[in-house]
Each structure stands twice: as structure tokens, then as C-alpha cells.
Amino acid sequence: MSRSMSKWAQVLVTGILGIAAYGVVQNLDQVQAALGLATEAPAARDGGGRSAARGIPVIVTEVATDSDDIEVEVVGTGRANRSVTLRSEEAGKITRMALAANTRFAAGDLLVQLDTATQDLALQLADAQLREATRIATRIGQLQGTGAVTSARLDEAQTQRELARLEVERARQALNDRSVRAPFDGVAGLPSVETGAWIDSAVEIASFDDRSVLLVEIDLPERLLSRVVAGTEVAATTPAFADRSFSGTVSAIDSRIDPQSRTARVRIAIPNVDDLLRPGASFTTRLYLPGARYPAIPELAVQFARGGLHVWRVAADDTAEQVPVRMIRRRDGLILVDGDLHPGDRVVVEGGQRLAPGRAVTIAGDA
Numbered sequence: 001m002s003r004s005m006s007k008w009a010q011v012l013v014t015g016i017l018g019i020a021a022y023g024v025v026q027n028l029d030q031v032q033a034a035l036g037l038a039t040e041a042p043a044a045r046d047g048g049g050r051s052a053a054r055g056i057p058v059i060v061t062e063v064a065t066d067s068d069d070i071e072v073e074v075v076g077t078g079r080a081n082r083s084v085t086l087r088s089e090e091a092g093k094i095t096r097m098a099l100a101a102n103t104r105f106a107a108g109d110l111l112v113q114l115d116t117a118t119q120d121l122a123l124q125l126a127d128a129q130l131r132e133a134t135r136i137a138t139r140i141g142q143l144q145g146t147g148a149v150t151s152a153r154l155d156e157a158q159t160q161r162e163l164a165r166l167e168v169e170r171a172r173q174a175l176n177d178r179s180v181r182a183p184f185d186g187v188a189g190l191p192s193v194e195t196g197a198w199i200d201s202a203v204e205i206a207s208f209d210d211r212s213v214l215l216v217e218i219d220l221p222e223r224l225l226s227r228v229v230a231g232t233e234v235a236a237t238t239p240a241f242a243d244r245s246f247s248g249t250v251s252a253i254d255s256r257i258d259p260q261s262r263t264a265r266v267r268i269a270i271p272n273v274d275d276l277l278r279p280g281a282s283f284t285t286r287l288y289l290p291g292a293r294y295p296a297i298p299e300l301a302v303q304f305a306r307g308g309l310h311v312w313r314v315a316a317d318d319t320a321e322q323v324p325v326r327m328i329r330r331r332d333g334l335i336l337v338d339g340d341l342h343p344g345d346r347v348v349v350e351g352g353q354r355l356a357p358g359r360a361v362t363i364a365g366d367a
Contacts, residue, residue: 055360068291
């Protein structure tokens with residue numbers, strides 16, 4: 001009786017252990033499938049009892065598109081639309097001073113006047129000589145028809161009159177050179193001289209600027225030059241007005257690229273309607289440069305193999321296709337690529353390590 005009971009006990013224990021082992025195996029398969037650790041997807045059975053191979057489980061996302069727009073920020077220095085340093089053509093003592101800092105003048109306005117006593121006398125003498133030469137030439141011309149004078153004498157008188165006229169012009173120019181006038185509409189800087197001072201052409205009297213427009217010059221890399229054209233809008237800020245932005249446009253692009261820095265000089269014009277901006281100030285300029293549209297995919301979708309980049313696309317028959325791509329730019333977790341991808345294409349973001357061209361896949365979810 002004891003031997004029979006022992007035999008049945010062994011059979012019962014063996015059965016319990018077999019059921020437990022089967023449950024462990026089933027749970028392990030489920031865990032591996034959930035984590036993507038199974039070497040092959042479990043086989044399914046068709047209606048005739050034959051096994052049918054399932055695809056490799058993958059997670060996919062649809063391809064979107066985005067523009068390769070770039071915002072560039074470059075620091076430059078502003079200068080006046082036109083700017084000169086005032087100097088005198090001649091040496092002499094200042095008798096009149098109209099210059100004052102930040103005073104606006106129109107083109108031709110008198111700024112500095114030098115002593116003109118000597119030049120005034122020279123002009124009066126030249127005028128008198130011209131009048132006398134004109135009187136003589138006129139009288140000889142009247143006598144020329146009577147035979148009292150020769151043609152040579154008339155020619156000589158007319159030559160003397162022309163020389164006297166030129167002498168008047170020279171004296172008048174010497175007188176004008178004693179005045180320093182505004183070369184264009186602009187604003188004067190702080191003068192370095194005062195009334196009564198003696199100056200010559202080497203003395204810098206003051207700066208003179210046309211501040212109606214400020215020009216800011218920046219250097220842009222050559223790879224961006226194809227995106228920049230005259231008229232491109234620019235936003236600029238300066239420390240003097242940190243809470244304000246000024247609008248400008250690209251007015252000119254240099255004809256050459258610096259071979260050392262591989263950059264080109266770009267000039268930006270900023271209207272200074274309120275006359276708030278000053279030459280020499282630093283400006284932070286921001287240029288928005290639009291670009292072409294490209295397929296946009298998650299970074300996880302891009303793989304590197306055999307010296308190039310590619311992605312796995314899921315075809316209509318749920319098989320894997322390898323598509324070579326070229327990276328354009330990273331942006332907020334996405335990568336803009338150039339390749340045979342179209343909006344709505346399904347690309348693999350998880351599970352691509354086990355794929356091969358033409359291999360069946362099973363979509364486990366969307367990214």
C-alpha cells in the first residue's frame with residue numbers, strides 16, 4: 001500500500017512541475033516579445049495547421065516636411081551714411097565760427113570763416129584790371145574797321161581781357177577757400193577749435209555726418225550668401241536701446257569673398273528717422289534666411305552603415321526598404337534630410353537594427 005501511494009505522489013509532483021515550467025516559458029516569451037528581445041517573432045498557424053512567418057516588430061512614424069530656414073545673428077559696427085572730417089583748404093585765423101555739436105546744417109551752409117582781408121583786396125584788384133582790359137578791347141574793336149589798328153593789336157587786347165577775367169576767377173576761388181562749408185545735409189560733431197584760433201589744412205576742425213541712415217557692415221559665411229539678396233529684411237538691436245528693435249534691409253553685398261575667413265562683407269541700411277542711433281555704435285543684427293523644404297524625420301530613424309546614412313521605409317506590402325539620405329540640418333529633435341522620401345511615408349524609428357531589404361515587418365505602434 002505504501003509503495004502504491006509513493007508512486008502516485010511522484011506522478012502528481014511531476015505534473016505540477018511540468019505545468020509550472022510551461023507557464024514560465026509562456027511568460028518569458030511574452031516579456032521578450034514586449035521588449036523586442038526575441039530573436040524571431042513567434043510563429044502563427046494558418047487554417048491548415050501550417051506555420052506562417054510573422055514580420056519583425058517595428059515602431060514607425062510618418063514623414064513630415066519642414067523648411068530649412070535659418071536665423072543668423074551677427075554683431076557689426078554702425079557708421080553714418082556719409083561722414084567726413086572737416087578741414088580748411090587754407091591757413092589762417094578763424095574770424096567766425098558757426099559750428100556747434102549736434103547742430104544740423106544744410107549743404108553749403110557756412111561753418112567756419114577765416115580772415116579774408118588779403119583775398120578781398122586781391123579780388124578788388126583783379127576786378128579793376130578786368131574792367132580796364134575790357135575797356136581797351138572794346139575801343140580797339142571799334143577802331144578796327146577804320147584801319148587805325150591792326151588785327152594783331154585787336155587779338156592782343158582780347159587776350160589781355162581774357163587773362164584779366166581768369167585772374168578774377170582765381171582771386172574769387174582764393175576767397176572761397178577761406179570758408180569751410182557743409183559738404184552735404186548733416187550734423188556736426190564737437191569742434192576742436194574756437195574763434196580766433198589759427199589753423200591750416202592739417203587741423204581737424206570737427207566731424208560731419210549724414211545720420212539719416214546708419215550703415216552696419218557684417219561678415220557672413222560664404223555658404224549663406226546664396227540666401228542673401230539686396231532688400232533682405234534685418235532686425236537690429238543696440239545696447240543704447242536694449243528694449244527696442246530697429247528694422248533695416250541689406251543694401252549691398254561685397255563682390256569678393258575673403259580667402260582667409262571665407263566670409264563676405266554685407267552692408268545693412270537702417271533708417272534713422274528719429275535720429276536716435278549714432279555712428280560707431282555696436283549692433284546685433286538678425287537675418288531670417290528662408291530655405292527649401294525637406295523631409296523631416298526623428299533622429300532615431302537615421303542609421304549609419306557603409307559610410308553613409310539611410311532610413312528604413314515600410315512599403316505598402318509591409319516590407320522594409322532601405323532609403324539612402326543626406327543630412328541637411330538638425331532641428332528640435334528632428335533631422336531634415338535629402339532623399340527619396342515623401343510626406344506620409346512610414347519610416348522605422350525602433351527595431352531597424354534587425355531589418356534587411358525586403359524583409360517583412362509588423363508595425364507594433366507609432367512613435
